[in-house]
Amino acid sequence: MYKLRATKPLWDVATKSFSTSNANNTKVTVLGASGGIGQPLSLLLKTNPLIQELAMYDILYSPGVAADLNHVATPCKVKGYGPGQIRDALDGADIVLCAAGVPRKAGQTREDQFNVNSRIVKDLAVSCSMMNPNAIYGIVSNPINSTVPLFSEMFKKAGVLDENKILGITTLGPVRVSSFISQEKGWDPSKIFCPVIGGHSGVTIVPVLSACTPAPDLSMDKLKLITLRVREAGVEIVEAKQGSGTVTLSIAWSAAKFADSILRALKGEKGVIECAYVKSNVASTRYFSNPVELGPKGIHKNLGMPKLNDYEKSLLEECLPILTQHIKQGEAFAAAKI
Structure with a gap:
């Protein structure tokens, strides 16, 4: 039987267990980084001592959001990428977090949300499968019950699916x-x-x-x-x-929190x-x-x-x-x- 651990405060284990001077060379990419989830997620990642480089990709505003985050006094370097720059955003990333898509609003059904987000996730999955198939992918885009199978199938179509590297974040x-x-x-x-x-x-x-x-x-x-x-x-x-x-x-x-767990495992x-x-x-x-x-x-x-x-x-x-x-x-x- 596995031993379950309580929810640690963010970065608690990371800051105690690893030197930020030598072991910190990890790049994390956030897709949908300028959205309602992507912005606070990117801010939290900026403060993680295990991340050296944070790439923010979105179709709007990501360079401006990245400029704002670079005023936060932590070692992590942030760069924003817009349309036509997803290859650069994905290049060399160890972890990619997909937070793209629209939130589910009042009165909307799960199917309404999927009808919009499925197209966004599918296009991103195609790009990811071609440009960085070896990263570990954490899927945040809802509805996760459907977007994770969709994302995985696109990697399977491209012949690069590793089932251990595509995870729906249900934390x-x-x-x-x-x-x-x-x-x-x-x-x-x-x-x-x-x-x-x-x-x-x-x-x-x-x-x-x-x-x-x-x-x-x-x-x-x-x-x-x-x-x-x-x-x-x-x-x-x-x-x-x-x-x-x-x-x-x-x-x-x-x-x-999930990303921090992957980072700790990577280390x-x-x-x-x-x-x-x-x-x-x-x-x-x-x-x-x-x-x-x-x-x-x-x-x-x-x-x-x-x-x-x-x-x-x-x-x-x-x-x-x-x-x-x-x-x-x-x-x-x-x-x-x-």
Whole structure:
């Protein structure tokens, strides 16, 4: 059985474990870097001591955003790239984070969002597969249940697919559970870890609260409320913003945390575990989110599914047919001549 780790404060392990003078030669590229997620994500990455160079690519404003970030007093150098410059942005990148696309707005369905973002992700995947097929790719663009299969299929078409190097970033699920449990118990959320399996939207999200460390010792009714809140967290934020915005900052923080875990694994740290949505045979679906151990080449080991109680098994049964539909949607769009 793998040992799950609590959510560390950003850069906590990195700053203690590695010298920034010699070991720091990593380039990270953010696609969609000028958007609502891309900008705060890039700011967080700028402060990571394990990143030497940050490349920001977007169709608008990225040179200006990069100029702004270069005023932040950290060693990481930032450069912005616009239309026609994606090859330079990708060149030499060790990690590429795809945050491109439009957010899901109030009143929009998941399908509405996919209809827009699928074209964006497909075009970017084609470029990435030709220009830097060897990087580790973290997909943030929603809906992740479909965009990750789409992205992977484009690499497969190009004959360069490495299933261990394309990961859907589902870190937000465990981060939310940690936050919500901490609110109930008064605990430090950085000391809590709970795996979240399945997919990354609605009923495909399966928090495995029975595997939380430490055990929260909450009533079943309370655990069910936390599960529902995690599944509907996006709606909660849209309503709190009164329709003027959507989830951005918590996604950016979670993606930066995931990137830091990959960076630490690239530098040789062992036992780095995150939940990620990846191609596997863990469940009956072709893609599934669960804890994986990261290594220098992406996924070092898929740690499989934690033990589920009866309630969690019922959630998984609800998840799988819908997740299968979402996966097929992404694969079908990859196959279409659009």
